[in-house]
Each structure stands twice: as C-alpha cells, then as structure tokens.
Amino acid sequence: MNRYPIQAGDSIAVLAGRFGLSVAELMAANPGMDPRRLRIGQTVIIPPRAHASIVDTSGAYGYGSLMSDVAALEMAYPFLQTGMIGQSVMGRAIPVIRIGSGCKEVHYNGAFHANEWITSALLAKFVEDCARACCTSGHLRGYDVKALFERVSLYVVPMVNPDGVELVHGTLGAGEALYAQLVQWNGGSCDFSGWKANIRGVDLNDQFPAFWETERARRDVPGPGPRDFTGEAPLTEPEAQAIEAFTRCRDFHLVMALHTQGQEIYWNYRDLEPQEAEAAAIRLGRASGYVPVKLSGSDAGYKDWFIQEYRRLGFTVEAGDGVNPLPIEQFDAIYERLIGLLLEGLQL
Structure with missing residues (x-):
C-alpha cells in the first residue's frame, strides 16, 4: 500500500478518480476517515489497485482513445492543464496537455504522420506515469519528477494529425465526402494502413518554412497522396498552422517530435543548431540506447523550422524498429527504452 498526503483541492472523489479506485474502496482502506474533513498533509492509504492505468495500450490507439484518455487524466490529476492548439481539416480538436509549473518550457509532440499513431499512445502513457509519480513517491525511473516539474512545464x-490517424484505423468510411478522392490518391486501394499524410494528402512534416522549396524539389511528388507531398506552399494545412502558431506563442527551450521507426535521434539542421546540441543528443542516446545521427538532405520539417527560427534544441526521435505502422504489441518494449529519453529531455 502507498501513503498519499492530502494536497490543496483534493477530495475523496478526486483521489478515487486519480488512483483508479471507487470511493468505497478508498474509504475501506481508510476506516475512521471523515471525507468531509480532509486536512492538507493528512495521510491517506492508497490500496494496491492504485496502479491501474488509464491509458490502454493493448490495442489500436486512435483519436477517440486519446480524447477519452485526456478527459480521464484531467479528472484523475487536476494539476494537469488541457486544451487545444487548433483543429484538423475535418474539425477535430488537436489536444494539448501541460504538466508542470516551472518557467522552463519544453514541448513534445507525436503523430505528425498518420501511420505513426503509436507515438500518441507513447506520449499519453508518459504523461500518465509522470502525473502518477508526482502524486506518489515523486520519483520515476530514478528521476525526481516532482522536483523536476517545479522547474519545467x-x-x-500527442496527435498532430488526427484525421490521418482515423483514416489509417479505418474509421473514415465510404460515406465520408472525401473518401472516393482518398481512394484515388491511394492508388485505388481502400487499405490506408500505410498512409502518412493528412486527410488532404499533404505530409505535415514537409510543411514548414525551412528550405521548403528545396524539399519540394527533392521529394518531386506532384500532388496529394499517402506520403511525401509537401503541399503547394508552406503552412497550407490547418494542422501545420496550429503547431506553428502554438510554438510561436510559447517560449520553448526544447522541442521533440516523436516519429517511427529506426531508434535514431536527429539533432541538427544546416549547422544552425546550438553548440550544445550534439552533446544533448548523446545524453538522450545514453538514456535510451538510440543512436544520435547528424542528418543531411532533409528540410521543411518541424524540428528543422524550430532550429532555424530559434537556434534552440530541436530533436526528431525515430522510436522503435521495424516497418510502419509498428504493431501495438511492441509498445512495452518501445516504451521501456523511450521513457528514459523523454525524462532526460526534461533535464537538458
């Protein structure tokens, strides 16, 4: 059993939701406790079921799963702040979760590419594990996350491209207005499992004003399709516009975009990265076993634009290994290596 000190804003209902318990289970573990007279600092016994997870990583992780988890996490951990950074082509809200109250701001994102949806589950699980650790021992995998989140926000x-993810999962059917066009762009196939782009057939990670024209010429893809079409100009797509505007309105010390696959860390861009970038990538590599790679011949990505615009630390992390989309059965193995990298990123 764990012991939890009551904090400002806590109630029995809040604690039950936070730790995955019923109110009755929590009361049974604390006989004699008056739920109407909780005091800050009072110790509450949390029975073993407290480790039940909100984020279910046993099956395909789509937009509905994410939005349900965001709502549940906010209820269970009231110190989390949630919102949206914008909307997708089809009007889906693109959610954001903030954890921490520190002045140093850090940003992680996932699922720029639709068939890399496992990155959304990885990030949602990371938020949950950090939040739970803050409420229990304060430590996660050897890191004092409670102290860390007093310095860092x-x-x-988790999901930049919700429409694309839904297309990959098969939840957009023939009744959708765009479906016939999508099948045509997909070479006549109704199998969208390999689709990377957004719902308009634009690769969102080729949408940023960082030598975009060079990337367009290199890709040489004439129009919409499953992958590699840069669009007709930078930032034509609402998802790219949303993440760009969100980045501009914050003061991020570091950004990290999760992709799959390859177990590599890309840390540079046209020699515009800060002097400490390579050493920082080596630290991330040590924390995960991933290989830092000095990349060339790639432009117009989110990480590229951030480094060009701000001259700060920006990383693209290729999580896992295999063929996209990586099967959810690999989740635990991927997460086991990635969590150290995500935690180390908060300390850079």
Whole structure:
C-alpha cells in the first residue's frame, strides 16, 4: 500500500478518480476517515489497485482513445492543464496537455504522420506515469519528477494529425465526402494502413518554412497522396498552422517530435543548431540506447523550422524498429527504452 498526503483541492472523489479506485474502496482502506474533513498533509492509504492505468495500450490507439484518455487524466490529476492548439481539416480538436509549473518550457509532440499513431499512445502513457509519480513517491525511473516539474512545464501534443490517424484505423468510411478522392490518391486501394499524410494528402512534416522549396524539389511528388507531398506552399494545412502558431506563442527551450521507426535521434539542421546540441543528443542516446545521427538532405520539417527560427534544441526521435505502422504489441518494449529519453529531455 502507498501513503498519499492530502494536497490543496483534493477530495475523496478526486483521489478515487486519480488512483483508479471507487470511493468505497478508498474509504475501506481508510476506516475512521471523515471525507468531509480532509486536512492538507493528512495521510491517506492508497490500496494496491492504485496502479491501474488509464491509458490502454493493448490495442489500436486512435483519436477517440486519446480524447477519452485526456478527459480521464484531467479528472484523475487536476494539476494537469488541457486544451487545444487548433483543429484538423475535418474539425477535430488537436489536444494539448501541460504538466508542470516551472518557467522552463519544453514541448513534445507525436503523430505528425498518420501511420505513426503509436507515438500518441507513447506520449499519453508518459504523461500518465509522470502525473502518477508526482502524486506518489515523486520519483520515476530514478528521476525526481516532482522536483523536476517545479522547474519545467512540459506541453504535450500527442496527435498532430488526427484525421490521418482515423483514416489509417479505418474509421473514415465510404460515406465520408472525401473518401472516393482518398481512394484515388491511394492508388485505388481502400487499405490506408500505410498512409502518412493528412486527410488532404499533404505530409505535415514537409510543411514548414525551412528550405521548403528545396524539399519540394527533392521529394518531386506532384500532388496529394499517402506520403511525401509537401503541399503547394508552406503552412497550407490547418494542422501545420496550429503547431506553428502554438510554438510561436510559447517560449520553448526544447522541442521533440516523436516519429517511427529506426531508434535514431536527429539533432541538427544546416549547422544552425546550438553548440550544445550534439552533446544533448548523446545524453538522450545514453538514456535510451538510440543512436544520435547528424542528418543531411532533409528540410521543411518541424524540428528543422524550430532550429532555424530559434537556434534552440530541436530533436526528431525515430522510436522503435521495424516497418510502419509498428504493431501495438511492441509498445512495452518501445516504451521501456523511450521513457528514459523523454525524462532526460526534461533535464537538458
């Protein structure tokens, strides 16, 4: 059993939701406790079921799963702040979760590419584990996260491309107005499992004004499709516009975009990265076993634009190994290596 000290804003209902318990289970573990007279600092016994997870990583992780988890996490951990950074082409809200109250701002995002949806589950699980640790021992994998989040505010956008993710999962059917066009762009196939782009067939990670024209010429993809079409100009897509505007309105010390696959860390951009970038990538590599790679011949990505615009630390992390989309059965193995990297990123 764990012991939890009551904090400002806590109630029996809040604690039950936070730790995955019923009110009756929590009361049974604390006989004699008056739920109407909780005192800050009072110790509450949390029975073993407290470790039940909100984020279910046993099956395909889509937009509905994410939005349900965001709502449940906010209820269970009231110190989390949630919101939206904008909307997708089809009007889906793009959620953001903030954990921490520190003045140093850090940003992680996932699922720029639709068939890399497992990155959304990885980030949602990371938020949950950090939040739970803050409410229990304060430590996670050897890191004092409670103290860390007093210095750092982490903003997580788990799913940049919700329409594309839903297309990959098969939840957009023939009744959708765009469906016939999508099938045509997909070479006549109704199998969208390999689709990377947004719902308009634009690769969102080729949408940023960082030598965009060079990337367009390199890709040489004439129009919409499953992958690699840069769009007709930078920032034509609402999802790219949303993440760009969100980045501009914050003061991020570091950004990290999760992709799959390859177990690599890309840390540079046209020699515009800060002097400490390579050493920082080596630290991330040590925390995960991933390989830092000095990349060339790639432009117009979110990380590229951030480094060009701000001359600060920006990383693209290729999580896992295999063929996209990586199967959810690999989640635990991927997360086991990635969590150290995500925690180390907060300390850079």
